[in-house]
Amino acid sequence: MNRHTWYRTYRPYISPMDPCPPIKVKRYSTPPNLFVGFQPPGLEQFPALAALKAGTLWKCFYDPYYSLKELKRGSENETASP
Template identity: 60%
Template sequence: MNKFLRTYHPYVSPFDPCKPILEKTYSTPPNLFMGFQPPNLPQFSPQEALRAGTLWKAFYDPWFNPFEKPKRGETS
C-alpha cells in the first residue's frame, strides 16, 4: 500500500438517510515529510519530469483511485 495514503473513520450519524462511509482515505504529499530539500536529489529527465509534474523523484506522488481494481501485473 502507498505510504502516503492515510485513512480515518468519520462520525456516522444515526439520522443520516444515506448509507455511511465507515472509512475514508486521503493522500498526503511527499513534501510534508521532507524538512528541507537535500542537495543532489535524483532527477527525472526533462521528458519524464513533464509527465510526472516534478523534476525530483522524491517529490513524485502518483494518484491512485482506492476504489479501482488493480490492473493485471500491478500490486496494491
C-alpha cells in the same frame, strides 16, 4: 518510496440514524512536500523525458493521485511510472 504512503485514512463516526449508506473509511492526501523541509542535495532524479511527464524532476516528490474509481478499475495508469 511507495506512493500509497502519501495517503492517510480515518474512520468517521457512523450514526445508527444516518439516512445514507455510510462511507466507512475516509482517505486524505499527505503529499511528500509535508515531510521534506528544505530539499537536501543529491536526491534521485527522473530521466529528463520522464520528469517532463511526471511534473517533477525529483522522484521523492512524485505522488500521482487516483480516484477511488480509478483504483478500483485498476487502470493501467495506476501502476505506470512516468
